[in-house]
Amino acid sequence: MxxxxxxxxxxxxxxxxxxxxxxxxxxxxxxxxxxxxxxxxxxxxxxxxxxxxxxxxxxxxxxxxxxxxxxxxxxxxxxxxxxxxxxxxxxxxxxxxxxxxxxxxxxxxxxxxxxxxxxxxxxxxxxxxxxxxxxxxxxxxxxxxxxxxxxxxxxxxxxxxxxxxxxxxxxSFKLTLLMLSVVPLVAVAAVIFGRFIRGYSKKVQDKVAESQVIVEETMQGISIVKAFANEWYEIARYKTQIKEVIQIAIKGGKYRGYFASFIIFCLFGAIVAVVWYGVQLSISGEMSVGQLISFVLYSTFVGASFGGIAELYAQIQKxxxxxxxxxxxxxxxPEKIEGTSTHQSIEKIKGNVSFKNVAFQYPSRKEMKVLKDVSFTAQFGQKIAIVGPSGAGKSTIASLLLRFYSIAEGSIEIDHKNISDYDLEQLRGNMSIVPQDVILFGGTIRENIAYGKPNATEEEILAAAQQANAYNFIESFPEKLDTLVGERGVKLSGGQRQRIAIARALLKNPSILILDEATSSLDSESEKLVQEALEILMEGRTSIIIAHRLSTIRSADQILVLDKGVIAEQGTHQELIALDNGIYKNLSNLQFSNS
CATH class of the missing domain: 1.20.1560.10 (ABC transporter type 1, transmembrane domain)
Incomplete structure (x- = not known):
């Protein structure tokens, strides 16, 4: 690109x-x-x-x-x-x-x-x-x-x-008239011509960049190129681009040649004309040699300034x-955020959640309702699981709970109070999310865990790491908590990133916990460690679990089955398994027969 x-x-x-x-x-x-x-x-x-x-x-x-x-x-x-x-x-x-x-x-x-x-x-x-x-x-x-x-x-x-x-x-008034009729026009013409030449240079740069894309794509996907034996195809593709570069560059070179000829003949010709006329006036006694020198210098100033001011004007436009x-x-x-630097002043909420006839469509897709008439209640300490096919609206429920978007119809209440009546910092300060794709910031493990509570002590950070099953792998690193995680946490495995995110959530000690498919992309060993950490994390707080693997939610107090934006089924694991030809039963049979 x-x-x-x-x-x-x-x-x-x-x-x-x-x-x-x-x-x-x-x-x-x-x-x-x-x-x-x-x-x-x-x-x-x-x-x-x-x-x-x-x-x-x-x-x-x-x-x-x-x-x-x-x-x-x-x-x-x-x-x-x-x-x-x-x-x-x-x-x-x-x-x-x-x-x-x-x-x-x-x-x-x-x-x-x-x-x-x-x-x-x-x-x-x-x-x-x-x-x-x-x-x-x-x-x-x-x-x-x-x-x-x-x-x-x-x-x-x-x-x-x-x-x-x-x-x-x-x-000299006569010489000024001659200078103004020749030098500024030539200077402005030189600027316009110069801009045209630069346009051609830019075309060459763009074509070279396009050819570079082919090189980058080929090198990144070299295993695919070789697997399909398409080396000659890629060489031909690159050769076509290089030919286009040559054609444009040669054409641009011709224009640069014309430009050089123009500068030599016209610009210097204009100066010669002014000096020649000045010499004529000096010979006739209308001006001295010193005045002619002054005139030539002033002409150079004015000509150069005329040439430069057009480019400067373009820069000012940009x-x-x-x-x-x-x-x-x-x-x-912006959103109304109070902006306290610590989380100490945030008033704790209990964590009773209630969705009442909620309907929602994203601002960018207003014609399509993602949720339609969704109602459910989660009491303090309960585990509410949300399952369903992709695009059913599972993650949207989490976004609405965090008040990332405003709902179109219905209401969402926490502790019998509408979430729009809460200060955003108090609302989100009482929630934690452990997403499927964990985003860590490019600092140390310590900084990433402490993101949940910036003023946390060393003991609190270590305690959170132990509860999240992260302590052992952190201690195995030479720098321990001061280990740099790399951009977006690339230096850690998926399971390690997930446990850092759990430690971050534990340290925050939220009243409401949102788990967005937190174990779906992990191998069996990592999933076991992460699941153990999640069980500790869910204790004593309301948990909204968006699940892909049904094995992780069997113990949920209530399971909501979302389908096409509506709650199609609702109940415990045992209740939903008992439904003949139910969506949950079919999903369960599909997953467990494949496992």
Whole structure:
């Protein structure tokens, strides 16, 4: 897959409303805003001193005609002084803009991340992680470059164009008219042509990236390639892509040749034309040689600025587009989370759960009801198992209990109180989930267990590990609790990850426990250890067990059989087995006959 490049960032039209939206970024500058304004002052001083340079160079050259050595020394000293001042102004301009930008963007990043983390699950179900990552990385980087240098450079080029043209007119009005009719047009044409060339370079890069995908896929699936004896097929596929790369690259090379010819002839031709006409005016006595030198330098400033300002304008357009996309995320409404840093203040709930005529459809699939008129009750300390075929709505019940989504009809109550009346942190702070696909964070085992209770002591962490049957394998590692688990826990086996997740849940000591097919992907030995740990975990709390393997739920107080979003059957294992031609009985016969 072609990697995301900064050049691919979409641009936004620079309108008054877009500019107003972009200036909202200053809200995040806080006490650092003054640095931006002082930086602008130094920018003006940098531009002003730069404009004085060509004029003084012309006066210095004219000292040859006047044979005025003292005057030459004086002007040379002023030029050195101007260079010294420019160095100081540039240093403060850059350091102030960087300081302002880094502090502002740190606040913006924090605000964006804080808002993202607090957004509801319905938002994440409709957005790709890569897209959200791009907001925090590519879009913020684009804003960073713009605030640090692009705006300053754009304003500096603008000052040089306006000031340069004004000072050109004071040197020679006739020559200024010639320069304005030739040099800016050639400079702008060079920019447009240059952008076209870069477009071709990008096509080559994209084609190379496409060919690289073939290499990656082949290497990753080399066993399949060899098993099917398809080496020649893959070579032919790669060869086709390489031929396309060659064709586009050669065509791009021709355009680069045209571009080089254009630059040599037109741009330098325009400078020759201006100098030639200036020499004619000097010969006729309308301007001095020093004035001609000043004019040529000013022309170079103006031409270069015309060429550069178009690219800078495009960068500013990208930055405005990036700012709009960042603020779109900041405008998303987060969940109401109180934000306490510890779990100490969370009030305990008992754990009586009641679903009353619950109906639900996902926001992204509103036409399809996942649950229809679901009602059941789980008393404190009971084990309620939910079984059924894939897509029946089992995991949806867990999501609704955690209030990841709002229900369309009916109500869910905990301890005879509607879950929407609970503070989210209190509600979720009293629940733990052990999922089928355990997600661990890329730190140590200690950090992952303590995620259930960030202020837990060493003794509490070790006690949770022992109860979860995780202590023995943790002790077998050289670093013990300080063992790094790797990204998403890849350095641990499935059973080890599952037991870490159980230890995490135990440490949290929830009132309501949700087990989402917690043993379905484990081998027999791991399943036995995990099942033992789960039995300890389920003691003294309400447990909602979403099960795939029916052998794990025989002792459940109540089993709900979900089918097509409705509870088709309900009862204990013995009651459901007794139902003739029942769904549970058929599932049970199917599983146990295969085992």
């Amino acid at each position: 072609a990697r995301f490049k900064e050049n691919d960032l979409p641009k936004s039209k620079i309108t008054l409303s877009a500019l107003q939206k972009a200036t909202l970024i200053f809200q995040y500058s806080g006490k650092h805003r003054w640095k931006f304004y002082v930086g602008l002052l130094f920018l003006l001083l940098t531009g002003g001193t730069a404009l004085a340079f060509p004029k003084l160079m012309g006066l210095l050259v004219d000292c040859v005609k006047n044979k005025d050595n003292a005057q030459a020394n004086f002007i040379a000293l002023i030029l050195v002084g101007i260079l010294f001042m420019q160095s100081i102004f540039s240093f403060f301009r850059l350091s102030l803009f960087v300081n302002f930008t880094e502090n502002t963007l740190a606040n913006l990043r924090l605000a964006l991340y804080s808002n993202l983390v607090k957004l509801p699950m319905s938002f994440f179900s409709q957005k790709r992680v890569g897209e959200l990552n791009s907001r925090i990385s590519s879009d913020i980087s684009q804003i960073q470059d713009t605030l640090t240098s692009t705006i300053a450079e754009f304003l500096r080029q603008f000052i040089l164009i306006v000031g340069g043209i004004a000072l050109l007119a004071t040197e 930055a405005i587009g990036a700012t709009e996309r960042v603020f779109e995320l900041l405008d998303e409404t």
